[in-house]
Amino acid sequence: MREEQEWSRSEIFDMTLDDKARKLSEEEFIGFQPEHYECGGREQFIYLLRAGLMPDSKVVDIGCGVLRAGYWLIHFLNPGCYFGIEPHEGRLENGKLRILEEEVLAAKVPKFDTNPDFNTSVFGEKFDFFLAYSIWTHAAKWGIEATLDSFVRDAKPGAVFLTTYLPANEEHPDYDGDTWVGSSHESMSVGCIHHSTEWVEEQCAKRELTMERLPPDLTYRMSWLAIRKAEA
Numbered sequence: 684m685r686e687e688q689e690w691s692r693s694e695i696f697d698m699t700l701d702d703k704a705r706k707l708s709e710e711e712f713i714g715f716q717p718e719h720y721e722c723g724g725r726e727q728f729i730y731l732l733r734a735g736l737m738p739d740s741k742v743v744d745i746g747c748g749v750l751r752a753g754y755w756l757i758h759f760l761n762p763g764c765y766f767g768i769e770p771h772e773g774r775l776e777n778g779k780l781r782i783l784e785e786e787v788l789a790a791k792v793p794k795f796d797t798n799p800d801f802n803t804s805v806f807g808e809k810f811d812f813f814l815a816y817s818i819w820t821h822a823a824k825w826g827i828e829a830t831l832d833s834f835v836r837d838a839k840p841g842a843v844f845l846t847t848y849l850p851a852n853e854e855h856p857d858y859d860g861d862t863w864v865g866s867s868h869e870s871m872s873v874g875c876i877h878h879s880t881e882w883v884e885e886q887c888a889k890r891e892l893t894m895e896r897l898p899p900d901l902t903y904r905m906s907w908l909a910i911r912k913a914e915a
């Protein structure tokens with residue numbers, strides 16, 4: 684029997700979100716410190732609300748991990764409106780079965796995919812919001828380009844892509860490797876990378892996307908961007 688099935692329902696309902704994240708972290712690294720589960724997810728949700736999120740918005744959460752933002756989004760959105768991509772199958776299962784409440788999973792029917800190609804077309808949907816939190820902080824340039832190509836192809840007119848990155852500077856050079864840095868389905872290493880703001884601007888401009896800088900979050904002081912398709 685898998686260990687997560689040993690949790691009783693009352694144990695799950697009596698736990699706070701951070702308790703659940705702490706318990707998962709005792710078994711395996713969940714991608715971040717467990718004390719940042721509740722505050723970090725709430726903050727991502729607030730960025731989406733500020734950008735105009737509505738209950739009927741269709742949202743794709745790229746690299747959704749253990750559903751840190753997904754927890755809030757799945758609760759808030761109408762059934763069938765949340766889509767998550769996460770190639771680390773164990774993290775995804777923990778988010779679905781050990782963090783999210785069983786009833787909520789059944790009622791809200793979120794959809795998930797484990798492709799590692801940042802490919803949002805797998806859902807056959809058009810989205811109002813793309814979210815990629817702490818993904819560009821680990822992804823090589825080809826991965827960032829793949830998320831932007833997905834946005835161009837699979838976002839509705841007027842859609843917003845909220846993403847975070849760490850701007851390169853003298854201390855932290857622009858990353859030019861071609862592999863993911865940090866923990867993933869393929870690696871247990873930790874680490875973050877920086878990308879040049881000019882390069883990000885060029886990638887947006889090349890795809891006729893506009894890029895707005897938003898204030899950094901309080902959880903990690905990451906730089907946020909709101910990327911949109913240019914008005915016709």
Ligand SMILES: C[S@@+](CC[C@H](N)C(=O)[O-])C[C@H]1O[C@@H](n2cnc3c(N)ncnc32)[C@H](O)[C@@H]1O
Nearest residue numbers: 714746747748751770771799801816817867868
């Ligand atoms: C730092 S965590 C952030 C997770 C989540 N966005 C959050 O805020 O908790 C980065 C996540 O990206 C996932 N990841 C790694 N490679 C990926 C890929 N090729 N496509 C999508 N996600 C990937 C990792 O497994 C991990 O769960």
